Amino acid sequence: MQQAEPxxxxxxxxxxxxxxxxxxWMPEKYRQTLIRQISQHAxxxxxxxxxxxxxxxxxxxxxxxxxxxxxxxxxxxxGLYLYSAAETLGIGREEMYDQLHTGKAKYSSIFNYPTLxxxxxxxxxxxxxxxxxxxxxxxxxxxxxxxxxAMVRICKEESFHQRQGFEILxxxxxxxxxxxxxxxxAINRWWWPSIMMFGPPDxxxxxxxxxxxxxIKRFTNDELRQRFVxxxxxxVKVLGLELPDNDLxxxxxxxxYDFGEINWDEFWEVVKGNxxxxxxxxxxxxxxxxxxxxxxxxxxxxxxKRNGL
Amino acid sequence: MNEWPLWEVFxxxxxxxxxxxVGSLHAADAQMAIENARDVYTRRMEGVSIWVVESKxxxxxxxxxxxxxxxxxxxxxxxxxxxxxxxxxxxxM
Amino acid sequence: MESILDKIQLPGSHPAAGIIHYTLHLADNALVIAHRNSxxxxxxxxxxxxxxxxxxxxxxxxxxxxxxxYAAALIAENNLxxxxxxxxxxxxxxxxxxxxxxxxxxxxxxxxxxxxxxQFLFSTYQYFLYRQLQHCSNEHLAAIAQKALKEVTYHVRWxxxxxxxxxxxxxxxxxxxxDALNELWPFTDELLTGGLASAANISLDDTLIKTEWTExxxxxxxxxxxxxxxxxxxxxxxxxxKHTPHxxxxxxxxxxxxxxxxxxxx
Ligand SMILES: [Fe+2]
Ligand SMILES: [Fe+2]
Numbered sequence: 144m145q146q147a148e149p150x151x152x153x154x155x156x157x158x159x160x161x162x163x164x165x166x167x168w169m170p171e172k173y174r175q176t177l178i179r180q181i182s183q184h185a186x187x188x189x190x191x192x193x194x195x196x197x198x199x200x201x202x203x204x205x206x207x208x209x210x211x212x213x214x215x216x217x218x219x220x221x222g223l224y225l226y227s228a229a230e231t232l233g234i235g236r237e238e239m240y241d242q243l244h245t246g247k248a249k250y251s252s253i254f255n256y257p258t259l260x261x262x263x264x265x266x267x268x269x270x271x272x273x274x275x276x277x278x279x280x281x282x283x284x285x286x287x288x289x290x291x292x293a294m295v296r297i298c299k300e301e302s303f304h305q306r307q308g309f310e311i312l313x314x315x316x317x318x319x320x321x322x323x324x325x326x327x328x329a330i331n332r333w334w335w336p337s338i339m340m341f342g343p344p345d346x347x348x349x350x351x352x353x354x355x356x357x358x359i360k361r362f363t364n365d366e367l368r369q370r371f372v373x374x375x376x377x378x379v380k381v382l383g384l385e386l387p388d389n390d391l392x393x394x395x396x397x398x399x400y401d402f403g404e405i406n407w408d409e410f411w412e413v414v415k416g417n418x419x420x421x422x423x424x425x426x427x428x429x430x431x432x433x434x435x436x437x438x439x440x441x442x443x444x445x446x447x448k449r450n451g452l
Numbered sequence: 453m454n455e456w457p458l459w460e461v462f463x464x465x466x467x468x469x470x471x472x473x474v475g476s477l478h479a480a481d482a483q484m485a486i487e488n489a490r491d492v493y494t495r496r497m498e499g500v501s502i503w504v505v506e507s508k509x510x511x512x513x514x515x516x517x518x519x520x521x522x523x524x525x526x527x528x529x530x531x532x533x534x535x536x537x538x539x540x541x542x543x544x545m
Numbered sequence: 546m547e548s549i550l551d552k553i554q555l556p557g558s559h560p561a562a563g564i565i566h567y568t569l570h571l572a573d574n575a576l577v578i579a580h581r582n583s584x585x586x587x588x589x590x591x592x593x594x595x596x597x598x599x600x601x602x603x604x605x606x607x608x609x610x611x612x613x614x615y616a617a618a619l620i621a622e623n624n625l626x627x628x629x630x631x632x633x634x635x636x637x638x639x640x641x642x643x644x645x646x647x648x649x650x651x652x653x654x655x656x657x658x659x660x661x662x663x664q665f666l667f668s669t670y671q672y673f674l675y676r677q678l679q680h681c682s683n684e685h686l687a688a689i690a691q692k693a694l695k696e697v698t699y700h701v702r703w704x705x706x707x708x709x710x711x712x713x714x715x716x717x718x719x720x721x722x723x724d725a726l727n728e729l730w731p732f733t734d735e736l737l738t739g740g741l742a743s744a745a746n747i748s749l750d751d752t753l754i755k756t757e758w759t760e761x762x763x764x765x766x767x768x769x770x771x772x773x774x775x776x777x778x779x780x781x782x783x784x785x786x787k788h789t790p791h792x793x794x795x796x797x798x799x800x801x802x803x804x805x806x807x808x809x810x811x
Contacts, residue, residue, distance in 0.1 A: 167515045189592070196587035200580060200795075203802035203811035204633045205613070209606045212583050216599035220492055223592045227476040230458060236478065237455045261802055261811070293475070300496070311811075319809050427588070435590020437721065438657050441714025442480035443454055448713065450481055456591070477593055480710075487703055488593040491600050 157358055162288035165231040173357055176350070177287050178232050179248075180359065182239045185225035186250035190243075190424050192218045194258040195267055203261060210307050211264060217304065221297045228289040244429045246416065253336050255418030262315055262322075262329035268308015270330070270337035270375070276301050277371045278341065281361035290359075309378070316382045323384070330379070331387040338402075339410045341368040369399050376400045457506050459485040461493055464501035471503050479504075547807070549638035553626045561623045564683065565616055566645065567745035569635060570784060571686070572612030573646035576636055577792070578667055579605030580799060581654055590657050597703060601664065604696040609636070611689045618685075637803035641793045642786040645741070649732035651783070651792040658711050658718065659725040665704035666729060666762065670736040672697045673757045674749070681747050705765045712769025719770065726766070727774050733762075734779035741784055 149168035156163060163169055192215050199215060202208035226236045242248035253271055258264065279301065282294040315326035342348055342364040354360040362370075372391075379386050390403035412418065456478040462471035474493050479485035485504040493499065513521055529535045538545065555562055582602035589595030613632035620630045649667055654660045675697055678690035711718045737758060739751040766773055782788070802811070 164515070166512060189587075192587035199583050199586055200798050201801050203637070205576075205606060205610050205636055206633075207811060208583070209603060209610070212586060212599055212603055212606070215586050216495075216596055216603070219587070219592050219596050219599070220495070223477060223492060223596070224475055226592075227458075230476065235455055296475070314810055317810075319806065321806060322809060431588040431590070434588075435594075435657065437715070437717050438590040438594075438711065439456065439480075441711050441718030442484065443456060444718075445710040445714045446481040446484075478591065479593065483706065484710075487706075488597065491597040492593060495596075495600065 157286055157356075160284075160286075160358070162291060163286055164288045172353075174232050176354065176357070176359065177290065178229055178234050180354075181225050181229040181232075181290055181293075182234070182242065183249050183251075185222045185229060185239065186243045186248055187254065188218045188222035188225060190250045190254045190428060191271075192222075193424055193427055194254055194256070194420070195264060197258050198261060198264050201261070202264075207311070214268070214304055214307060217300050220300065224293040224296055225290075228287075228293040231289045240432060244425065244432065246425065249414065251340060252410065252413040252418060253340050255413050255421045255424060256332070256336055257420050259332075260325050260329060262312065262325040263333065265308045265311030265315060265326065266329035266333040268304055268306075269312055269378075270308075270333050271340070272301060272304040272308060273375070274337045274340040274371055276305060277367050277374075281367075282359075284358070284361060286358040309382075312382050312384070316384055326382070327384050330384055334375075334387050335405065335409075336413075338368055338372060339405060339407075341365070341371065343407065343410070344405075372400050372402050456480045457508070459489075459504045460507050460510060461485075461489040462503040462505075463489070463493055463499040465499055467500055471501065474498075476507060482506075546640050546804070547638065548640055548643060549630065549634040550643055552628055553620055553630065555620075555625050559623070559625070561619055561625070563741075563745035564747075565619050567741045567747060568612050568616040568619065568686065570645040570741045572609045572616065572635065573644045574650050574667075574671075575605045575612065576609035577644070577646040577795070578650040578664070579603075579609060580795060581650070581652075582660065582664070584654055585657075585660065594657075598660070601700050601703070604693070604700070608689065608693045608696070611693075615685050615689065633803070637800045641788050641796055644786065644788065644792060644796075645784050646788075646792075647732070647735050648780060648783040648789055649729065649736065651789060651795060652729065652732065653791050655725060655728070656721060658721045659728065661704055661707045661711065662722065662725045663729055664700065665708045665765070666733055667736070668697055668700040668704055669761050670754070670758055672701050673754045673761075677749050677754065678747070681749070683745075683747060686747065701761075705761075708765055708771075709769040712766070712771045722769065723771050726771055727776075730774040730776065731778055731780045735781045735783060738781065 150170065153163070153167070153169060153173075155161075156167075163173075195211065195218075196215050199208065199211050202211050226239060229239060230236060239248065243250065253274075258267070276298065279294055279298055283291055283298055285291045285294065312326050312330070315322040345351060345363045345365045348364050351360060351363055355363070376386060376391060376393075388403045390401060392401050394401045413421070416422075457480075458476050459479055459482075460476050461474050463474050464471045477485065477488050477492055479488045482504060485506075486502055489502045489504055490499075494502070555565065579602045582598050582605070586595065586599050586602075589598060610632050613635045616635060617630045617632055620626050647667075649663060652659075652663060672694070675690040675694045679687050679694060681687050681690075708722065712722045713719065737751070737755040739749065739754075742749050742751075763773065
């Protein structure tokens with residue numbers, strides 16, 4: 144079958160690792176895939192502000208307070224960079240918000256778990272940001288230019304997120320028995336959801352093949368997950384704590400850690416909206432947006448009034 | 453409802469360098485766009501000067517014309533210093 | 546409730562008492578309003594402004610830390626405590642009636658416009674205060690003020706523009722801002738009555754601060770098409786530890802971990 148000329152040019156660019164830029168011709172499915180993935184990613188950043196944001200006012204020292212506030216604020220920035228990247232594909236931010244609020248667009252399920260103790264802030268930084276970074280670093284080479292550039296900026300900013308989380312756990316690990324228990328409990332709760340963040344296993348991941356062909360994705364879900372498990376299995380030793388997996392064992396032959404079965408039923412339940420906090424998170428976002436409507440309208444009206452002179 | 457317009461942000465990262473496109477944001481007016489750019493894109497001392505321009509005012513060349521616009525510069529090697537063979541004794545040129 | 550002040554021997558007659566109290570007052574103002582602003586993180590009207598307000602909160606936490614650290618250093622220098630006092634002890638281990646912040650800073654966030662207006666009223670005060678403080682006889686306070694002045698200059702710019710935008714935006718925003726102004730106005734005169742600085746031997750021209758503040762506020766409020774309340778019903782007491790219930794509630798949240806698990810590192 145003969146391809147139309149623009150399609151040949153497009154394929155050729157992808158093949159040669161030449162970035163696709165906003166005005167370039169691209170297959171409609173590529174555009175749609177990107178919009179879906181980038182907006183989902185953006186939604187994850189801003190919904191992700193909520194569980195941690197819960198603890199900004201309760202951060203136990205002024206240093207931690209400043210760090211956490213800066214961290215959560217960074218996530219707002221990440222959301223903004225990503226919405227901007229998606230906007231180059233011809234969708235507006237309000238439209239994306241609408242998709243989020245109506246449940247049409249998804250966001251990372253991890254943010255539907257509650258933050259019960261201060262140690263959760265440590266576990267999120269170490270595991271959730273850690274898993275996010277593992278996912279995001281290859282995206283810095285994604286074939287779509289604005290997405291790749293947003294990811295470069297994001298990855299640069301992410302570098303302190305994981306460290307601050309690890310440092311929280313390290314401090315708790317060296318602290319009182321109550322603090323150690325708190326840290327272990329947080330790891331127990333966040334570990335499995337974190338490794339689910341890499342998405343379903345390769346054999347049941349519908350988008351992987353096409354996205355790899357388009358060089359939006361560089362590694363499969365399972366490859367990234369394995370890499371993450373290998374790293375965390377070592378890092379947890381430094382904390383003097385444990386990962387909640389009895390099957391976690393170094394496999395000499397594979398050169399990797401073996402790990403236990405993931406409960407995919409739980410994963411799909413949370414994706415479907417039945418996680419512990421799905422409803423609360425969406426309501427909070429919707430409320431913030433609705434409560435801000437008068438502010439946005441006023442600024443528009445003012446701009447028109449004063450600049451129209 | 454009318455969404456705040458989109459603005460493109462250009463930042464001079466330090467004195468002596470050009471302004472470089474860093475991304476975009478929404479703002480109701482130019483003043484706000486500059487402040488938003490400051491708050492969003494220079495939190496880590498990334499800049500000393502900001503330009504903002506409403507995205508709709510940017511006119512871009514079309515990728516379809518890239519061939520006719522840029523390829524002709526391809527065969528003018530004589531514009532580049534390495535095109536010229538000079539004896540090694542000639543210094544500082 | 547245990548208070549860190551029980552571990553500090555600081556009679557009112559001690560030569561360092563004035564400066565320590567004044568430094569804590571400066572710190573408390575910055576911390577309390579920073580904390581209030583930080584409550585918005587993730588809930589702002591649009592991402593760009595969420596980020597903007599977090600920046601202001603971060604500046605103010607930074608200022609608070611500088612002041613608390615200086616107060617802690619004064620305690621150590623003067624051998625006023627047998628234990629080492631830290632910035633966090635002041636923030637996390639004092640009761641509401643031991644805080645010396647102005648009542649304005651602790652008022653709850655209300656809507657976005659209330660928060661903006663509170664920031665504008667306070668930042669404008671802080672701006673004219675720091676402008677003098679940067680030249681005061683205490684070189685530590687002067688240095689902190691000098692550095693913070695750049696931050697505060699931006700806070701004033703950002704918040705005043707927003708007050709004008711919302712005041713002269715839509716009919717709804719205008720009404721909301723006028724209501725907020727009426728609500729916060731009773732807390733403004735406390736900013737201008739000074740008091741703690743002179744006991745610290747820091748000489749400030751309070752009259753000048755009052756004139757400059759009033760001028761700036763009047764012009765911005767006018768530009769915002771709002772009306773300054775004519776009421777002279779003012780409320781005072783923050784600097785003496787007589788606070789509104791808002792502060793108690795805020796501290797309950799803020800100090801929760803330190804109070805629940807005393808004496809550990811975080
Ligand atoms: Fe992020
Ligand atoms: Fe992060």
